[in-house]
Amino acid sequence: MPARVSESFILRTYPYREADLVVSFLTRDQGKLRGVARRARRPKSSFGAGLERLSQVRAAYFQRENRELVSLDSCELIHSPFQLQSDYAAAVALDYLAEVAEQLLAPGERSEHFFRLLAAVLEYLRAVRADGLWPAVLYYTLWAVRLSGFLPALRAGRESLAVAEEMLKKPVAELTPRAWTRETAADLRRFLVREVENHIERRLVTVPILETL
DSSP states (O other), X not given: OOOEEEEEEEEEEEEETTTEEEEEEEETTTEEEEEEETTTTSTTOTTGGGGSTTOEEEEEEEOOTTOSSEEEEEEEEEEOSHHHHTXXXXXXXXXXXXXXXXXXXXXXXXXXXXXXXXXXXXXXXXXXXXXXXHHHHHHHHHHHHHHTTOOOOOOOOHHHHHHHHHHTTSOGGGSOOOXXXXXXXXXXXXXXXXXXXXXXXXXXXXXXXXXXX
C-alpha cells in the first residue's frame, strides 16, 4: 500500500516497546491520527527532530483498514519548535497548545480550520516571541472552543468581552496592541479554560503552570 503524505503537527509521543514511539499527530487532510514510529528512540533514528512536540512536518505513513494505529515511515521537518523552546514561558505555551489539540480533537475527524489555527498561532509566536505570548494563548483558546462546537454565550467583563469579539473577527497578527498582562484578560482566560476542561476527561496539565507565569 502506498504511503500517504500529509502536512502535520506532532502533538505528543509515547514510548512503545523497546525502541519505538507511538505518535499523535494532526494532519491537514485527515485530522488527528496516531501511529507507530519504528526505531524512533534509537540514537541514529532517521526521524531526527521531526518527532519533537509541535514540529511541523510532512509525515509519510501507511494506513490500513481496521487498524487504529498507522505506520509512520518518515517526517520531513518544515518548522522546528526549538527557537521557541529557549524561552520558558513560550515553551509552556507550546505545551498548552499541544495539550488542548490532543484533548479536544476527535481521532480521524478532518479539521483543517483547527490545523490552520495552530499554524497561524505558531507562526505568530515565532515572529514576536514572548512579547506576544498572552494574546496568542487567548486567541488559540477562544478559537479552539469555538471550532470544537461548545462555546456558549460569553459571560466575561466588558473589557474581556471586547477582546473576545475582536479575536473572533481578526487574525492574531492584526489584533489591536494592548498591555497584555495576566490581569487584563484573566477572567476571560479562566472562563475559556473551564469550558475546555468541561469537555475533556481530565484537567489540563499546563494550566497551573501558565497561571504562575
